Amino acid sequence: MAPLDGIGASLRRKEDQRFLTGKGRYTDDFNRHGQLHAYFLRSPHAHARIRGIDTGRAKAAPGVVDVFTGADTKAIGGLICGWMITSKDGTPMKAGSHRPLAEDKVRYVGDHVAIVIAETYNEAKDAAELIDVDYDVLTAVVVTDKARAPGAPLVHDEIAKNTCYEWSLGDKAATDAAFAKAAHVTKLDIVNNRLVPNAIEPRAAIGDYDSGMDSFTLYTTSQNPHVARLVLSAFNGIAPEHKLRVIAPDVGGGFGSKIFIYAEETVCLWASKQVGRPVKWTGDRSEAFLADAHGRDHVTTAEMAMARDGTILGLRVHTTANLGAYLSTFASCVPTYLYAPLLSGQYRIPAIYAEVDGVYTNTAPVDAYRGAGRPEATFVIERMVETAAREMKIDPAEFRRRNFVPADAFPYQTPVIMTYDSGQYHKVLDEALTLSDYAGFPARKAESAARGKLRGIGFCSYIEACGIAPSAAVGSLGAGVGLWESAKVRFNPTGNVLLYTGSHQHGQGHETTFAQLISTYLGVPTDQVEVIHGDTEKTPFGMGTYGSRSLAVGGSAIVKACEKVIEKGRKIAAHLLEAAEGDIEFKDGKFTVAGTDRAKSIQEIAFAAYVPHNYPQGVEPGLEESAFYDPVNFTFPSGTQVCEVEIDPDTGVTTIVNFVAIDDFGKIINPMIVEGQVHGGIVQGIGQALLENAVYDPESGQLLTGSYMDYTMPRADDVPSFKVGLVETPCPHNPLGVKGCGEAGAIAAPASVMNAVTDAIGKHMQMPATPERVWRAIHGTAV
Amino acid sequence: MYSFDYHKPASLSDAAALLGKAEEGKLMAGGQTLIPTLKQRLARPTDLIDLGAIAELKGIKEEGGALVIGAMARHADVAASDVVKRMIPGLADLADNIGDAQVRNRGTIGGSIANSDPAADYPSAIVALNATVHTVKRTIAADAFFTGMFETALEEGEIITAIRFPRAEKAAYAKFRNPASRYAVVGAFVARTGGSVRVAITGAAPSVFRWTEAEAALSANWSAAAIDGLSVKADGLNADIHASADYRANLVKVMTKRAVLAAG
Numbered sequence A: 001m002a003p004l005d006g007i008g009a010s011l012r013r014k015e016d017q018r019f020l021t022g023k024g025r026y027t028d029d030f031n032r033h034g035q036l037h038a039y040f041l042r043s044p045h046a047h048a049r050i051r052g053i054d055t056g057r058a059k060a061a062p063g064v065v066d067v068f069t070g071a072d073t074k075a076i077g078g079l080i081c082g083w084m085i086t087s088k089d090g091t092p093m094k095a096g097s098h099r100p101l102a103e104d105k106v107r108y109v110g111d112h113v114a115i116v117i118a119e120t121y122n123e124a125k126d127a128a129e130l131i132d133v134d135y136d137v138l139t140a141v142v143v144t145d146k147a148r149a150p151g152a153p154l155v156h157d158e159i160a161k162n163t164c165y166e167w168s169l170g171d172k173a174a175t176d177a178a179f180a181k182a183a184h185v186t187k188l189d190i191v192n193n194r195l196v197p198n199a200i201e202p203r204a205a206i207g208d209y210d211s212g213m214d215s216f217t218l219y220t221t222s223q224n225p226h227v228a229r230l231v232l233s234a235f236n237g238i239a240p241e242h243k244l245r246v247i248a249p250d251v252g253g254g255f256g257s258k259i260f261i262y263a264e265e266t267v268c269l270w271a272s273k274q275v276g277r278p279v280k281w282t283g284d285r286s287e288a289f290l291a292d293a294h295g296r297d298h299v300t301t302a303e304m305a306m307a308r309d310g311t312i313l314g315l316r317v318h319t320t321a322n323l324g325a326y327l328s329t330f331a332s333c334v335p336t337y338l339y340a341p342l343l344s345g346q347y348r349i350p351a352i353y354a355e356v357d358g359v360y361t362n363t364a365p366v367d368a369y370r371g372a373g374r375p376e377a378t379f380v381i382e383r384m385v386e387t388a389a390r391e392m393k394i395d396p397a398e399f400r401r402r403n404f405v406p407a408d409a410f411p412y413q414t415p416v417i418m419t420y421d422s423g424q425y426h427k428v429l430d431e432a433l434t435l436s437d438y439a440g441f442p443a444r445k446a447e448s449a450a451r452g453k454l455r456g457i458g459f460c461s462y463i464e465a466c467g468i469a470p471s472a473a474v475g476s477l478g479a480g481v482g483l484w485e486s487a488k489v490r491f492n493p494t495g496n497v498l499l500y501t502g503s504h505q506h507g508q509g510h511e512t513t514f515a516q517l518i519s520t521y522l523g524v525p526t527d528q529v530e531v532i533h534g535d536t537e538k539t540p541f542g543m544g545t546y547g548s549r550s551l552a553v554g555g556s557a558i559v560k561a562c563e564k565v566i567e568k569g570r571k572i573a574a575h576l577l578e579a580a581e582g583d584i585e586f587k588d589g590k591f592t593v594a595g596t597d598r599a600k601s602i603q604e605i606a607f608a609a610y611v612p613h614n615y616p617q618g619v620e621p622g623l624e625e626s627a628f629y630d631p632v633n634f635t636f637p638s639g640t641q642v643c644e645v646e647i648d649p650d651t652g653v654t655t656i657v658n659f660v661a662i663d664d665f666g667k668i669i670n671p672m673i674v675e676g677q678v679h680g681g682i683v684q685g686i687g688q689a690l691l692e693n694a695v696y697d698p699e700s701g702q703l704l705t706g707s708y709m710d711y712t713m714p715r716a717d718d719v720p721s722f723k724v725g726l727v728e729t730p731c732p733h734n735p736l737g738v739k740g741c742g743e744a745g746a747i748a749a750p751a752s753v754m755n756a757v758t759d760a761i762g763k764h765m766q767m768p769a770t771p772e773r774v775w776r777a778i779h780g781t782a783v
Numbered sequence B: 001m002y003s004f005d006y007h008k009p010a011s012l013s014d015a016a017a018l019l020g021k022a023e024e025g026k027l028m029a030g031g032q033t034l035i036p037t038l039k040q041r042l043a044r045p046t047d048l049i050d051l052g053a054i055a056e057l058k059g060i061k062e063e064g065g066a067l068v069i070g071a072m073a074r075h076a077d078v079a080a081s082d083v084v085k086r087m088i089p090g091l092a093d094l095a096d097n098i099g100d101a102q103v104r105n106r107g108t109i110g111g112s113i114a115n116s117d118p119a120a121d122y123p124s125a126i127v128a129l130n131a132t133v134h135t136v137k138r139t140i141a142a143d144a145f146f147t148g149m150f151e152t153a154l155e156e157g158e159i160i161t162a163i164r165f166p167r168a169e170k171a172a173y174a175k176f177r178n179p180a181s182r183y184a185v186v187g188a189f190v191a192r193t194g195g196s197v198r199v200a201i202t203g204a205a206p207s208v209f210r211w212t213e214a215e216a217a218l219s220a221n222w223s224a225a226a227i228d229g230l231s232v233k234a235d236g237l238n239a240d241i242h243a244s245a246d247y248r249a250n251l252v253k254v255m256t257k258r259a260v261l262a263a264g
């Protein structure tokens, strides 16, 4: 019988045993013999020239082993950005120098100035107060849409207008022509607010140099340990790859902020050889606010042209994307290739032209954050569609229907790179309308009005792209790496399985989902499967986890490895069962001679492979297979959310009273985990729409929302119970038919919530829709 | 955190003695404000004197028709107290909506009012209910206690022992929470005691204040409608990234009306 814990089972997460009982092993839980502690002195200024640094008193302080500044760390290669963007004039993007410890200037509050290494953390922190830094404080440029203003101070002296690139995508002439024949044009100014990722586990690192082996080990909070090793070797030059092991053990959330290979781990690793002892650093929450890569921060003007019947003719978008003070790993591609190619949404739009100016400011670096580019694109197109429908007095659901890519039009080529592979947008929308009782909305609105409340409803029909691929295509667009994934399936002689993946889990539930693949493909129940990830010395080289890629890409690699195991097992089974290889069938963990009951279990085959006393000639012993999978395309999850809000006009408080999400993630492996991912994503999206905002003082560049006293994280009582449903249109080009579900909620929810809020108040407004802003919008005193 | 010596005296006199001896001593109640301050290295006391073991500072009781709450009563104790719920239910309700469960399980009424945070809830109740603050050396009337932002009439080292609330006929609190910290952006406490009406507003200004126009209007007509005709000036009100002075002025009115409705 097939095990009941394979694909489709809502299995409880295996990893939760350790997470819920406090037995997870995070970087800070590791302690190396003789370890020292590091504290980073950070810049208190957003922008200042460093005239000099005197570390003398700090070096003499109790417990201090050494202090290093930018001048001492010149041997370390600069921190890098992994994607080269080319401006529309053909020039390459301008990446400012990014030293691990600041040399000439500091460029944001929290920038790294020195590392103090001491016997205890407190001694390191005490000594840091004794470092004298002579700053020449400069005017800061902070606000996104002022970065390119004439006379704005320059973040990098050599980069004019603080402009990293002026990039474009699409056909300008065709778009202009579409606007020329429009019956109606909708125009909006849209701000996508800056967010702080807020992983529950702060970043941490232990650098450990072994002089006997002349090799390094780095424990670090990374979403992609192999990429970290590659960068630390090839670019930072700390050790060759074969002399560097990177371990990213349990990691408590990343949301994109743990992709970047930061200054802290780079310097701790390097320093461990200088001081001859392991060096540990664990960031605190304040440091996380200041120096984790932030997300979003776009200022956009969008225009959409329609024919009289509401058919979309063209879309024109100009976005200024704040990249922060330095480029982080994906900084350059998030607002370009992960953004503009999604602007077509679920719609047939004949002409699209998008321009993106990437700008430097004196703020923390901006990088991928749950959704990375796609939430920003979705927000633009879905605010535009909703607004256009309202302006043209067409029901927003009907407006979408008229413009959707129909189910029989796939594969569908958009004017902005993407070839959508599959989808059933009309069906998903219809299910969302039913589940949200759209027909009953007018009555509910009237009932709210009778109580003096404003009620609104909003949609978001999103498309997103997961599993950035294929490698050759992303390479031609400027990516510095390939984006495939790896897997290795190892049977032990006693028949259980070790499954190695190059992806990395930090909240996604891979240990369960991937084990379910083994259960289905090899017939080995999940409790006989151990999933191993996060250690470059154990797992095959892999690209890590981001962009909802692990199942679509990493899972496909697992399937490929399983197929190789079966192929080899078939040879062994044929020999043992004295049958022709072609007559052996494999199903539910058993190799059977077709049409007979003569069979061998996969566990028996594994045993025979390791104890090959009676074994086919020419077949290698052992049962262990690896596979690498490079997809042929992105996958394209899609869905529709419907959000209903009620607003108190006296205070401007918005309450979400109903929230429906119908998603098409293709084939579902574990429905419960998928639902959990959807819930978490929606909460983050609601957070962006109503609560969260990273605010810098526009003059001084101080982070005003530097703690939970001022930065509003969504809490359980801020969100309603969600009604979620699934439509399954399998992805046609990967073996599992899966698409990815990790980011969809966060991608769609800002638009569905803001479409509901703006419906309720009858006016456009920017995120986050905080009570005061809503109150002002209602009462006509905009801030 | 810088290092310091920690003491946990069992009596008020020991606490006073320790405080007297210390180079720079600091009292600690629930630690909810003090510990974060220390962790961020914003204060550097030589000695921390924990009031947690002093029996004289604990307890909630009815005494001579008034409600007496010990300085070390935690917010959760006040919220759950049958005595408080019976005598001044609006006060139990206020305590139940301070911060979050962790804060309510540690934070104390004495610590809260000694700290005099402009966004704290209790100051509004102290003033609206015309309570008296008892210290080791004297009693201080509510109207004289809160002197400014993070400032009180307490002298250096003066320990609050209890707060005495006269029983009110009607009393209720309405709070507009800061969505991040859950402190009060604006909180309005209304109370009618023996025919006299007091309205105390917290969160809106540098320190708790009495809204005398509302007191007059409610004395004449105890109803939410009595507030409708009043207006609040934004001048001098607090402004921060969460709420401008204008918005706070609006909330003073809205929350006062809601408090009157809640008081019945």
Ligand SMILES: Cc1cc2nc3c(=O)[nH]c(=O)nc-3n(C[C@H](O)[C@H](O)[C@H](O)COP(=O)(O)OP(=O)(O)OC[C@H]3O[C@@H](n4cnc5c(N)ncnc54)[C@H](O)[C@@H]3O)c2cc1C
Pocket: B026, B027, B028, B029, B030, B031, B032, B033, B034, B035, B051, B071, B072, B075, B097, B098, B099, B100, B103, B106, B107, B108, B109, B110, B111, B112, B113, B114, B115, B119, B120, B121, B122, B158, B159, B160, B161, B181, B182, B183, B184
């Ligand atoms: C996340 C968070 C949310 C919060 N939300 C709210 C809220 O919504 N509403 C609200 O009102 N408050 C709120 N607070 C404040 C909290 O409720 C406490 O009231 C406050 O922190 C002080 O009380 P404590 O007992 O913790 O005092 P401590 O932090 O221990 O002490 C504060 C100060 O008072 C002094 N002190 C303490 N006891 C005495 C005494 N008996 N005599 C003289 N001086 C004394 C101390 O020396 C210190 O200077 C919040 C706090 C946090 C951390």
